Amino acid sequence: MAIQHSILFLIFLLQFSSLQFPSLGLYNLQHSYLISCGSDTDVQENNNVYIGESNPSYPKTTFTKTTVEKNESTLLSPLYQTARIFNSQSIYEFNTFPNNTYMVRFHFLSISSPTDLSTAKFNVSIPGFSILQNFDAKNTTDSPLIKEYFVKIIRKRFRITFTPQTSSFAFVNAIELFMLPIHFIPxxxxxxxxxxxxxxxxxxxxxxxxxxxxxxxxxxxxxxxxxxxxxxxxxxxxxxxxxxxxxxxxxxxxxxxxxxxxxxxxxxxxxxxxxxxxxxxxxxxxxxxxxxxxxxxxxxxxxxxxxxxxxxxxxxxxxxxxxxxxxxxxxxxxxxxxxxxxxxxxxxxxxxxxxxxxxxxxxxxxxxxxxxxxxxxxxxxxxxxxxxxxxxIELSGSIPLDDLDSDSKVNLPVVVGSAVGGLVLVSVVVVVFLWISKIRKQRPVENSSWLPVRAAAGWSTHSRLTDGTTTQGSPLPNINLGLKISLYDIQLATDNFNAEKIIGKGGFGIVYKGVLKKEKSVAVKRSEPGSGQGLPEFQAEIMVLSKIRHRHLVSLIGYCDERFEMILVYEYMEKGTLRDSLYNTNLTSFLSWKQRLEICIGAARGLHYLHKGATGGIIHRDVKSTNILLDENLVAKVADFGLSRTGPLDQHSYVSTGVKGTFGYLDPEYFRLQQLTEKSDVYSFGVVLLEVLCARPAIEPELPREQVNLAEWGLFCKDKGILEDIIDPSIKGQIDQNSLRKFSETVEKCLQDDGSDRPSMGDVLWDLEYALQLQRGAIHREPHEDSSSSASVSIQLPNVRRFPSLSTLSEIDDMSIGRVTDESVNAEDSVFSQLKIDDAR
Structure with missing residues (x-):
């Protein structure tokens, strides 16, 4: 009986709490601000009540030099019988639920009044955006003009600023601000x-x-x-x-x-x-x-x-x-x-x-x-x-993203509402804890979130990865629960997903820089909250990175799947993506050719380990320059394993799967046959190698048609003997001709249409290491020698076989112990010192 009373009390509390926290209940337009500007009383329009500015629930404002105009003509809707006029910059401030999308509407009608409202000229801005620039009210005399916007509000409070132009004024008849249903606009x-x-x-x-x-x-x-x-x-x-x-x-x-x-x-x-x-x-x-x-x-x-x-x-x-x-x-x-x-x-x-x-x-x-x-x-x-x-609407550099959450001045209704809401939420947590502990004898619920819990998630700390009722089917097997990080800790690390912490965006979601306990810098990748999209990628990333460790693969620190959140936490890579380092004009320094070769070698080692070192073999399926990250020492690490697949990986086998990846990097054979092999990664990596050489994107629509696709254009230039014409000018004078010849041959082999004609990633790694030795001058060749021919080698050294990279072998062995020593960094030098020949191919 006591249990039934607890359940009934829990239901009552949840219903009551929805009055204070709209995102706990079903979507309701009444959780909104509908403002009749300049009005002393509330007015009705379309069965909705617009509160007048004298109402106690009217939002906080910062007005100076304002007046009110009225025209009580019965021919006008009550909503347009008054207007607020601003003679200087003025601000409306609203309490909002952070990280939600809102609808914002402004109503303008130049009513007949002592002030000719049709002469108004002004701007309207919100944090980060100028949404109404150089607005001229001359077209608002005959009928109301409604301007409508969708905005993502990331703070607990939200400001709308009216700024009159010089010698003019601003006005507005009504304002609507209300939160939209979840995912209404992505x-x-x-x-x-x-x-x-x-x-x-x-x-x-x-x-x-x-x-x-x-x-x-x-x-x-x-x-x-x-x-x-x-x-x-x-x-x-x-x-x-x-x-x-x-x-x-x-x-x-x-x-x-x-x-x-x-x-x-x-x-x-x-x-x-x-x-x-x-x-x-x-x-x-x-x-x-x-x-x-x-x-x-x-x-x-x-x-x-x-x-x-x-x-x-x-x-x-x-x-x-x-x-x-x-x-x-x-x-x-x-x-x-x-x-x-x-x-x-x-x-x-x-x-x-x-x-x-x-x-x-x-x-x-x-x-x-x-x-x-x-x-x-x-x-x-x-x-x-x-x-x-x-x-x-693009972000405006001149309008800051206001940090309103740090303002200590909060009006009394908000304080009271927050206190009551907090008490309700604490009561809910206590009741749930006692009920679950007594009946199901499971561990207590996890830390409560700072963010409003979305209606789709209810009041659950539901885990997508361990619940067999997800839309994806059965629970994820063998998940590494030791990597789980609480949502509370992640919110602390990112300052509650502060927009100022954003360091990147991708198909999965937004990436934030954070600092976990013990001052460890991390990259936090957060999927769209409450969304079912990305769950397979989320699972795949955890499954892959929780099993493997390698110097040239980005390390997974942990993950969070509380409250329908999907969050991945990685080691922080100081230098960002390879793409940024190659052709981001905001960077003051450029990578040398030697540095680029070393980065390519590191990435190749990581991919080779995926293909051959991990149990069953792993195909990355989305190799590109934005998925190769660089640490503070320019050590390359392959990232983003959300599209990765495991399967049989000998050269005669494949995995049948729908085509996924990125245009410009997609293996044409995979695209044509929907048969995924490790050679698909080799093709994509060949495009990356061309990017490294030419410092331009894989797809560049602004160029002439024949140059749009980098892979096609690069092969054409190689075939015509004009490859040097498209090399990045910043490194053109640095490259040893033998090193360039070896590198370009490697690219050409990677980009073959037929996957069986492409080398393995191990072969690519060996060739890149050899190109680096040629660049360093450790191996001497005459400029006229053709590095594609190994005939002279086979005659002089008939018993010499090609050695695998010692660095590769050492790192594959490290799979079982989950770490990689630094002794492998220069292992390629020892490989070539053993060979002491011009070419081993």
């Missing part, structure tokens, strides 16, 4: 296809902290959708003025139910009720029948040469059963994907879904979008239900 929008200005599809988009400005929101095939009909108070406009070939399309509508299988928090690519309202999915433009159906195209005005986040909404209203959708989507004139409902998470008919892209606009000022029937599959229809387009 953090840093890095996990989506990126379409370059010429239409080339690149692998991922690498942007900064998230800030987007809504430019267009279209209800395709339908009428205007007003704010009161949208769960997030958005306007959707008809698309008719943007379609370029209306004769090819029919407007279609649907009066039935939209059957959503997505939950209210996150179930992408399915659409929940916050992604878009039913009314958007109940209308569409459908291609008319031609011989195989007709294309439909739209041209939407955008800012030139700027990144835009684009979301496409689809719901099949036309087919009698699910899984029949199939047509092609184009951005500009580039095919970007086959639209079909096979990617959805349910078999429900009329279940809406969406796709996201980041698109770099070209110089025309128009973004072209086309849906095209799938002629190959003989499906004559194509359609589109909705389109959203948002401009990516």
């Amino acid at each position: 953090d840093d929008i890095e996990r989506f296809n990126y379409i370059s200005p010429d239409g080339q599809a690149l692998s991922t988009y690498n942007g900064g902290l998230l800030s987007l400005e809504t430019k267009h929101r279209l209800n395709v095939g339908g009428n205007n959708v007003n704010r009161e009909n949208d769960n997030l108070l958005r306007n959707w406009l008809p698309d008719d003025s943007y379609i370029t070939n209306p004769q090819n399309a029919n407007n279609r509508s649907f009066n039935g139910d939209i059957k959503r299988t997505a939950n209210d928090e996150y179930d992408g690519p399915n659409s929940n009720k916050y992604i878009a309202p039913d009314i958007v999915y109940q209308t569409a433009k459908e291609s008319k029948d031609g011989s195989n159906g007709l294309n439909i195209s739209w041209s939407v005005p955008v800012q030139k040469n700027t990144d835009h986040f684009v979301r496409f909404h689809f719901c099949d209203l036309f087919n009698p059963q699910p899984r029949l959708t199939s047509f092609l989507l184009f951005i500009y004139d580039t095919y970007v994907r086959n639209v079909n409902d096979d990617s959805r998470l349910s078999d429900e008919l009329h279940d809406p879904y969406y796709y996201d892209f980041v698109v770099r606009s070209d110089g025309t000022g128009l973004l072209k979008i086309t849906v095209k029937p799938n002629v190959t599959d003989n499906v004559p229809k194509a359609f589109l239900n909705g389109l959203e387009l948002m401009k990516v």
Whole structure:
């Protein structure tokens, strides 16, 4: 009976705590700031209450020289009957939940008043971003103008600053600020296809902290959708003025139910009720029948040469059963994907879904979008239900990321709320601890987090790696629990994931520099909190690095999988990535040719150990210059094992798997046959070697077409005898010609189309060590000698065989003891001193 009372009390506390901490409960728009600026009373608009500035719950402000204008005309919505005017820089400050994405809206209407509001000229900024620059209010006289933004707020408090231009003023009628559902807009929008200005599809988009400005929101095939009909108070406009070939399309509508299988928090690519309202999915433009159906195209005005986040909404209203959708989507004139409902998470008919892209606009000022029937599959229809387009706002160097959390001045309601919330949370933890200890006799829950616990995670310290109910299947076997680090310790190490600690970003997430206990510097790689994406990579990284140790592989210090977090902690690499050291213009020093060779040798040793030294063999599958890190002594270490695979690794075997990797480095044979071998890593490493020689990216779209792909261009130059023309000018005078010849031959062998023609990583390592000896002058050759020929060697020394690298052997042996001694660093010298021949190949 006492246990039942404890459970009931726990439920009550959780329900009560959600009043103080909105991210503990289901998403609710009422957890928001809706402000009627300049008003003495609360007003209603679209069944929402906007608080007046005299209300006690009104946020903290820093105003100087402000006035209020009023026009109580019954023709105006109450929201636009008042306005706050700023004659000098003024600030609104809001209490927020850190590390969440918020919607920010400003309402502007130049109401009739003693001050001519239409003459206002001003700027609006938020921490890190200038979101409204040189705003001119002249277009706000006839109807309200709403400016809408999506921002990632990383602090506990958030400031909006209005700055009038010289001899002018600023004003605003209303402000909305509310937290969006989890993953409504992805953090840093890095996990989506990126379409370059010429239409080339690149692998991922690498942007900064998230800030987007809504430019267009279209209800395709339908009428205007007003704010009161949208769960997030958005306007959707008809698309008719943007379609370029209306004769090819029919407007279609649907009066039935939209059957959503997505939950209210996150179930992408399915659409929940916050992604878009039913009314958007109940209308569409459908291609008319031609011989195989007709294309439909739209041209939407955008800012030139700027990144835009684009979301496409689809719901099949036309087919009698699910899984029949199939047509092609184009951005500009580039095919970007086959639209079909096979990617959805349910078999429900009329279940809406969406796709996201980041698109770099070209110089025309128009973004072209086309849906095209799938002629190959003989499906004559194509359609589109909705389109959203948002401009990516870049970080502003002149606007700091304010550190508001350190401010000790907090108003009384916040103090009281925090105290009550803290008491509730402590009570919850105590009850959970006692209940679990008594009933399940398990260890107590782990340290509580500083961050608000996301609704998807509930109030659990759930571990993804040991729970057999995860979407990935069975629990991860043989996980090294000794490497587990508490979330609390990681938050301490990174100052609660302070944005100032960010040192990099990648496909898995953001990387922070941190300091663990005992002053140990570490790199902390954090996946998007609460996301199911990246779990296989997270598991693979732990499985690989918890089993192996090598001087030239980045060491895993530990991991954290509390509260649906996925965090990996590595040794900190002072010099960053090889890519940065090669061609980051912010660096004042450049790597010498000898240093570059030593770095390549180190990376080759690490990869060779993966292929041959680890039990079962490991294929890295994502070898590139950003995954080779350098410590303070420029010792190279291979990193990022999230895509790694184990399997049979003799030269006649392969692992069948879907293609993953990075464009520009992908083995063409693997891409073509989907058969992964260790020679796939060899190809990718060959591209890295060319990067080292030429100091340019693997893919550079701005160059002439024949030069875009470094591997293809490098082989062409090698074949034409003009390789020296593309060498990095900073090292061109340093390179010994014999060393260059040996190095370029190694590159050429690595980049062979047929994997069986490529050398093993051990062969590559030996060749690189030999090129280094040639550079050092330890082995003397005449410049005219062809290093590719070993005929003279075989005649002079018929019994000499090629020795493996002693450094490689010593480090493979170290696998069992988990450490590598420093004695192997110069072991290649001893290898070549034993040979004492011009060439051993």
